[in-house]
Amino acid sequence: AQTVTQSQPEMSVQEAETVTLSCTYDTSENNYYLFWYKQPPSRQMILVIRQEAYKQQNATENRFSVNFQKAAKSFSLKISDSQLGDTAMYFCAFTFRTGANNLFFGTGTRLTVIP
Amino acid sequence: NAGVTQTPKFQVLKTGQSMTLQCAQDMNHEYMSWYRQDPGMGLRLIHYSVGAGITDQGEVPNGYNVSRSTTEDFPLRLLSAAPSQTSVYFCASSLARGYEQYFGPGTRLTVT
Numbered sequence: 322a323q324t325v326t327q328s329q330p331e332m333s334v335q336e337a338e339t340v341t342l343s344c345t346y347d348t349s350e351n352n353y354y355l356f357w358y359k360q361p362p363s364r365q366m367i368l369v370i371r372q373e374a375y376k377q378q379n380a381t382e383n384r385f386s387v388n389f390q391k392a393a394k395s396f397s398l399k400i401s402d403s404q405l406g407d408t409a410m411y412f413c414a415f416t417f418r419t420g421a422n423n424l425f426f427g428t429g430t431r432l433t434v435i436p
Numbered sequence: 437n438a439g440v441t442q443t444p445k446f447q448v449l450k451t452g453q454s455m456t457l458q459c460a461q462d463m464n465h466e467y468m469s470w471y472r473q474d475p476g477m478g479l480r481l482i483h484y485s486v487g488a489g490i491t492d493q494g495e496v497p498n499g500y501n502v503s504r505s506t507t508e509d510f511p512l513r514l515l516s517a518a519p520s521q522t523s524v525y526f527c528a529s530s531l532a533r534g535y536e537q538y539f540g541p542g543t544r545l546t547v548t
Contacts, residue, residue, distance in 0.1 A: 325478075353534075354534040356536075363541075364524065364541065365539065365541055365542075366479075366526065366528075366539035371536060373534070412478060412479070414479075416533070416534060416537075417533070417534075418533055418534050419533060420533070422467045422469075422484070422530060422532075422533040422534070422537075423469055423481045423484050424469075424471075424479070424481070424528075424537060426471075426478035426479040426480070427478055428476055428477060428478045
């Protein structure tokens with residue numbers, strides 16, 4: 322079975338500070354993609370960052386970066402210089418390189434950026 | 437380019453009623469999926485399609501039907517609504533396996 326675990330249901334961070342959201346996953350497959358999605362109060366799901374499992378280099382996207390540890394099946398998201406607009410639910414997810422392309426989601430972490 | 441559109445945004449049904457949630461994308465994506473989002477459970481896959489005329493079940497398919505007659509449209513049908521189907525429903529599409537899935541704005545469905 323494919324599972325994604327986000328062990329931090331809620332987190333908060335001061336504006337301009339750095340925060341790390343954790344994610345672990347379990348799969349017996351070797352080829353997959355990992356994602357972090359953001360869901361603000363508007364309910365829209367927005368892609369934050371994408372990581373290809375066969376690439377050792379950690380993905381970065383402006384203030385967002387990941388720490389991908391394939392052997393440990395860990396995929397954490399670091400948000401630098403947190404902004405009020407980062408307040409949202411954050412979901413970790415993965416999909417396989419072959420097959421249906423459906424996403425397996427974690428239960429989410431609610432992040433609040435405090436002014 | 438509207439991306440992924442869903443209608444309606446909100447819907448209230450009585451138990452036993454049927455309805456269709458509409459989903460359309462204008463990006464010529466082959467892959468389309470329906471997810472439901474329940475509190476504390478993340479998103480779970482209901483049905484998916486890898487191209488026109490091809491659909492398959494996801495993790496929680498019971499009580500739902502889909503069809504894919506065109507590349508653009510992927511409607512989700514509730515056959516006989518039940519309170520357990522109260523949820524937020526998202527449609528998504530992607531160009532290919534492993535690529536970003538683009539999500540619609542969601543439909544909040546309440547079954548009384």
